[in-house]
Amino acid sequence: MSAEAWEPKIVAFCCNWCSYGGADSAGMGRFQQPPSTRIIRVMCSGRIDPLHVFNAFLEGADAVLVTGCHIGDCHYVNGNDKTKIKYKFLESVVRELGIEKERLQLNWISASEGEKFASFIRDVTEQIKKLGPSPLKPEGVS
Amino acid sequence: MKGSVAVVGGGIAGIQAALDLADSGFKTYLIESRPSIGGVMSQLDKTFPTNDCAMCILSPKLVEIGRHPNIELLSYSDVKSISGEAGDFKVKVVKKARYVDEAKCTGCGSCTEKCPSKVLDEYNAGMSKRKSIYIPFAQAIPRVATIDAAHCLYLTKGKCGVCKKVCGPKAVDYEMKDKEIELDVGSVILATGFKPFDPSLLKQYRFDHPDVITSLQFERLLSASGPTQGHVTRQSDGKVPKRIAFIQCVGSRNPRIDRKHCSSVCCMYATKESIIAKEHDPELDITIFHIDIRAFGKNFEEFYNRAQEEYGIRYINSRPPETIVDARNNLSLRYEDFDSGELKTEAFDMVILSIGLDPSDSTRDLAQSSGIALDDFGNIATGIEKPVETSISGVYVCGAAQGPKDIPDTVAQASAAAAKAAALLSKERGTMIKEREFPDEKPLLPEPRIGVFVCHCGINIGSVVNVPDVVEYAKTLPDVAYAREMLYACSSDSQVTIKDAIEKNNLNRVVVASCTPRTHEPLFQNTCREAGLNPYLFELANIREHCSWVHMKEKEKATEKAKGIVQMAVAKSALFQPLYKQKVPLINKALVLGGGVAGMTAALDIADNGYEVTLIEKEKELGGMLKHTTELYDGKKPSDVLDVLTCRVYENNRIRVLNEARLTKVEGYLGNFKGIILSKGEEVPVDFGAAVVATGARNFEPVGLFNYGKDAHVITQAQLERMLGEGISANNTTMIQCVGARNKDREYCGRTCCIDAVKNAVRIKRANSKSSVYVLYRDMRTYGVMERLYEDARELGVIFIKYTRDPEVQYGSVVVHDSMLNEDIEIASDLVVLSTPLVAGENEVINQLFKIPLDKNGFFLEAHPKLRPVDFATDGVFLCGSAQAPKLMSEAISQASAAASRACTILSREFIETEGAVSVVDEARCIGCGTCVAVCPYNAPSLQEVTVTSEEVSYIAKKSRINPAACKGCGSCAAACPVGAITAQHFSSKEIGEAIDAFNKDIGLIEPKTGTVEAVV
């Protein structure tokens, strides 16, 4: 498969109230994106367990996106503050594992920011295409 | 007497009033003249002072209205007249022909796409085009198309007819006629909102120039859903502007065009829009021309300061400048700089007119047709102590229809109006509402049998994704027992098809692959429930917003992705277990803390709604701050208001008053609190289902400032108030505003001090016209209709001098620097009056007892500054009056009724229903570390001592238990638990893991199953 045609596989964790809504708004606004991403909806970004992120990598994700409401906008008071803390930890582990930092990204996207969501997916896909498949990808997974 | 209410107007005011009423047992009609509810708020990009996305906070309310069993939404309908009397009104409504059958339309948008006729889009304030058949905006409720009869080619010329041809569900009906209906209701709430001022009335602003636009148009330019996707460009040449000016008070504070009011919101929205614009483009140069900056609300001053300091927005004090267009069509503004007294001209690329709020046409029409009194400003008239009651008993008002106000004040007033209507009809509560009835749930078979329904959504999905292919693929997935395609999965006939399929194929999990769960999950969950399936056995796979709409040019890849999304949903759903909302009984009694006007009003409204109240007051007597007020803004005597209230409280046999009392202990949660009150040395236990905090605030003592405490001639505004009440006259008085406010120590604005000062200045002048009264101010913040008081004062000869440097108080005089004249002025003063703000009372105790947060100034922090102004994040506890932030008496009363209304939505229930998808603890694995207790913002987990027996040894260990009544299901605890003892049901690690796992097996790698799948398409 040529590098051009290779489509990375990206897992995006989205919270129900904001970033998932942002992905919806991207749809409503018809903001085109590469078909690289699979969204996993959770009620709040605070639900995202570092284990889920590692799990996604081990199952072959080329990148994992952690997204939620803007700080202060969390539907559950401060779930995203906790996400921020967990993300710091995740980052350090990922660095330790020698995975490129582009493969794990955090972004706050509100439900109205469709274009932001789409361009985020476009950017990350671009970056990952340059990096190629994740070193953690199990064999047999494309 | 009828147990129903008509709410006129579907903006945020009407929405809030309708939801409160429907939630507390009344059948509610919500009547909106536009095709969708949402009002002006739906057009806003963000809201001040938090810059929250407006649509994100509004849209859930829209959906709630759309699916509330007790709300009947009459959109695109006008109210013609209201007749009858309190308890029995007749409301005449005209349902305008929308030429689309609401029951049939699925909102797919195929008609809009094909419609050839384009007209100016009012949602984008005329800056873009929409089609003649249209859905006004993406989140519109009801989500059905409307034909604009004035522009439709078929309706005007008999040509075209395309929409009818392309409409799959055959909803278009060109023969439709207006229909008049009559509603029988017990009460009416007017929420008819405002109309943005039309600036073409004022020629000096050159609104005819394409680059002179209104603030509402600018709001749309800033919005991602606006005409330019949030890129600010000039209408004239599409270029990005570099210098933008805002002109404030366009259509406000202008007696010449009969707009004597201040519109209350423009200073803040201009500040907000400036900040957003700067965030989009930091290079932008923004200037706001203003008379005063009225940043009087909670956190407004801070917002205003940030705009200057962090964003470099320039504020220039002047009268509204004149717009000049030169020969080359360039714009400049001519203005007199009040700070220097100079006349200046400056060029700008774009000019934004901060337009004011005019009374709406429907307010005027309804007042005329139904005999409802208006005030001098054209708003619906109310009394200062009865801020939501109109001239007709049983008809209430809220929001901008009663006078200009911002969103939180509107929302509070809406709840207040609901409380009054509910109190009036309290005997009829629950008589006209319906509960949805469902068949018993079928027992769940151990083997998952999943049904997959893949939707074409007209052409929305089907034209990109190969739907039959996805169906075939779904059939090969593990546990899938049935799969089929559907044209519109959400149409009413599809619901019948889904139910049949569940029945015939014994399905016990359902996956619909269509659109977003954020709007459609409840619909399908309901369908499942009607077929005897637990609603939590349902999953939506979003292959529209997240697939067909965003991969329109890559059909094959989109189809592959759709398969992947379906696969993830199927894998996850196989693990779903039925979940139940628990019903817990509740105590239908309330506790009100604080016996001031707010507390008494809240207690009375709750009692009038039929519930028992315990009202506690720390002092000997009820009355709070109002006891020390000697005249109200409208000239009324405070004692008249106070005596009536106090009498009513003491005479009401549902209210128990405890004086010299304070709350010392609270435990429990929403619906079931237990507390201890210490009153006159005695401990009184109290049980309650909801509490209202109305503990007020206190006056700031300006010790050490401006010789206060040293010079007996220097007093506070509160002291002057008492003096004037005692009939002591004052001569040669100088008032200094903002003492102890708007500074480093206390950043906020006191909100009421300007109005208090003006009121007392007028009193002095009226008592003795020869006395001289000076008011030294920084910005005069006589917002809303209080502007009139300011005007009265100036007419009576009160002299207002703006200061930027602190004045100096000397013995017998005050020296102030007048920047306009650039010289120091010495004012002979017998009396110097310091206007000081209200400061927070001792709120820490209650803050600890209920675990409700305080803001940085020590006032209580509401759940959401815009849409939940009287709620706390903790359910069952509400807030009103100056305990939240300083406010006027009428505002405190509105808020108190609002808090009562919110409390009644709980007290009126027979039981409390908990969130279904809550987290649960596996006690065997729990190590009692308390992490969950620390992360939960709702106090749902707690550590309990449990006796554990292991290998015949018993010991006591701490184990976490999550109270399902308090858990909101965010899952933070599950993510934080170090030993994985907590399961966030419906979003468990197993379920998420299955989805991730399925993602790996995505397309091609999975081995097709053979033989066993019985699938029918």
Ligand code: FES
């Ligand atoms: S709900 Fe979006 S981050 Fe918490």
